[in-house]
Amino acid sequence: MNSYKRLLLANKAWVQEKVNLAPGFFSDLAKEQKPEFLWIGCSDSRVPAEEVTGTQPGEVFAHRNIANLVNHTDINLHSVLEYAIEYLKVKHVIVCGHYGCGGVRAALTRHRYGIIDEWIRQIKDTFYAHQEEVLAVGDFDKQADKLVELNIHEQLRNLMKTKVIQKAWIQEQRPTLHGWVYDVKDGFLKSLYKVEPGSPLHEIYQFEF
Ligand code: CO
Numbered sequence: 156m157n158s159y160k161r162l163l164l165a166n167k168a169w170v171q172e173k174v175n176l177a178p179g180f181f182s183d184l185a186k187e188q189k190p191e192f193l194w195i196g197c198s199d200s201r202v203p204a205e206e207v208t209g210t211q212p213g214e215v216f217a218h219r220n221i222a223n224l225v226n227h228t229d230i231n232l233h234s235v236l237e238y239a240i241e242y243l244k245v246k247h248v249i250v251c252g253h254y255g256c257g258g259v260r261a262a263l264t265r266h267r268y269g270i271i272d273e274w275i276r277q278i279k280d281t282f283y284a285h286q287e288e289v290l291a292v293g294d295f296d297k298q299a300d301k302l303v304e305l306n307i308h309e310q311l312r313n314l315m316k317t318k319v320i321q322k323a324w325i326q327e328q329r330p331t332l333h334g335w336v337y338d339v340k341d342g343f344l345k346s347l348y349k350v351e352p353g354s355p356l357h358e359i360y361q362f363e364f
Contacts, residue, residue: 189213192210192214193245193247194251196249196250197252202251202253202337216238218231220274221271222252222262222275222278222306223250223256226277233317236314240319241319246330247331247332250310250334251307253303253339254336254338256303258275259299262276263295281309288305307335307348311332311334315360316356318362321362324352324353326364329352331351334349
């Protein structure tokens with residue numbers, strides 16, 4: 156059997172399982188979505204948001220890209236963010252990185268991989284800003300994992316710099332921003348950073364409302 160056919164077969168079994176447990180599962184979901192969480196994660200196949208968090212369809216609005224970046228020129232990310240905050244009214248935004256991230260590891264080398272080099276350039280900037288801290292932790296693997304953590308923190312800062320987050324913080328005291336890291340070696344998620352609405356940000360980044 157072609158490998159992709161397994162996926163279509165598995166889907167049929169999954170639908171059956173859901174309907175057996177709750178006959179109205181799909182008809183209820185078809186009416187609307189009310190997710191409480193926006194997930195910004197890495198595209199890595201080893202970190203599926205719903206699977207690792209035990210969440211069901213309808214619970215997590217998601218955006219994934221290489222190395223879970225909040226890039227200020229990414230219209231895809233910013234469309235997802237605005238829709239999640241202003242229309243879906245999510246309460247929590249989770250930036251989830253992962254140890255062993257290929258994008259972060261690539262940024263820590265001088266190799267040329269292709270267009271991804273431009274995409275991950277900002278991770279080199281994060282390294283540059285925290286060089287001593289990164290270099291002090293040990294070998295390449297440890298350095299890369301330290302940079303994974305710093306990169307997650309940087310993306311929370313990038314979220315704070317957006318008008319969408321600033322407006323929601325002022326007007327509705329939400330969402331809380333979370334920086335989580337997933338360990339592909341043991342499957343555990345760890346909360347590294349939590350940023351409450353109204354947390355301080357240099358005034359040059361603060362818009363007037
Ligand atoms: Co990754």
